[in-house]
Amino acid sequence: MKGLAGAGLHTENRVPCGASNPYLVGAAAIAAGLDGIRNRIEPLPPTEGLAYGVEGPTPIPTRLEAALDALEKDTVLRGLVGEELIRLFLAVKRHEVAKAGEHAHDYGADDWVNRVDEFEVAELFEFL
Secondary structure (H helix, E strand, O other): OEOOOHHHOEOOOOOOOOOOOHHHHHHHHHHHHHHHHHOOOOOOOOOOOOOOOOOOOOOOOOOHHHHHHHHHHOHHHHHHHOHHHHHHHHHHHHHHHHHHHHHOOOOOOHHHHHOOOHHHHHHHHHHO
16 A cells, blocks of 8 residues: 555555556456455465565566466456456457467567567557
């Protein structure tokens, strides 16, 4: 929580990137919280220091394709956010993946996630 009390009290979620839709990020965070409350899921202990290489939690996908596959299998999120929204989101994002595969230099390379391609700058810079 930020602001600690009064009218300035608010939460922040700094996990998603700047190009993320804040409404979808918020909806997913609320849905995950509801699932945790309903199913009495105990959160993992806090990570102190750098989290790179920490054993234990399920790793977050580093490629959009893997994230979309995980979303497609996530019946809890689909049920809480809505099937129609998830279907549409998956279709739009898979179109973006196909477009990147056609136009970006060496899109499938292992180091793709560690560099910025000219295609990304031309396609996404306006969102940042």
